Amino acid sequence: MSGEEEENASELKIGEEFLKAKCLMNCEVALILEHKYEQLQQTSEDPMNQVSQVFEKSLQYVKRFSRYKHADAVRQVREILSRYQLAEFEVRVCILDSALCVLGNLCPETVEEAIAMVPSIKTKGRAHDDDAIERMLNDLSLIKKFE
Amino acid sequence: MFFHIVLERNMQLHPRHFGRNLRENLVSKLMKDVEGTCSGRHGFVVAITGIENIGKGLIRDGTGFVTFPVKYQCVVFRPFKGEILEAAVTMVNKAYDMEFQSGDIPNYTTSDGSVKIQKDCEVRLKIIGTRVDATEIV
Known part of the structure; x- marks a missing residue:
């Protein structure tokens, strides 16, 4: 498969079927998995036995590495990130989705850190300057503070 | 990275599962079959979150098993180079x-x-x- 070689997430090159899919931040995955786990608890007595090892480990992972815990905060984070991104480049929404999730997962504190993680927020956007990125990071840290 | 993605699978169902619970049987078999599996293409299937649609069943020659094409939404974890x-x-x-x-x-x-x-x-x-x-x- 030729696609295998060209895959590179740092340049946001990912397989075609994943471009159509929606990227999820760790905190969103945590909400989904916890909801599913609660449903299982209602229907069976020993839910831990019902779920796969992959489910169990994923749930542990996303719980440990989620920056935001509350559903409201999670929704706000996605809103803020998509607002800043879409204003700059509307065309490649699907690709940006993954950049958005990286930022939401890692919560960079400085502009340099953010650019190092997701170079595309700097290079591909015509007008995405340091100020705009800084404002975005500020907004995100505010959510965290008030959570 | 985690993705929410739509996948498709042909499910084979034994005739004893037919009847009014056919859909539930199909969905629970799907969960048992795919949750926790891993493929190089789609990564780890963590959890099925919904069923998009179940196509028309096709009776297999000679066995009585029926194959249903099922489209389902699921959360997958797929690591990418450079991520x-x-x-x-x-x-x-x-x-x-x-x-x-x-x-x-x-x-x-x-x-x-x-x-x-x-x-x-x-x-x-x-x-x-x-x-x-x-x-x-x-």
């Missing part, structure tokens, strides 16, 4: 770059001692390559 993510250390073993300290708690320590990586540490890393081990999630 940056955070992880917890589960094992430390000898490699080249940093000082490796063996002993009770194997760890890496930088020469000035300012950074130490051992089991249960949280690290931020960049994926330089992926390999599929379909049997285990690490």
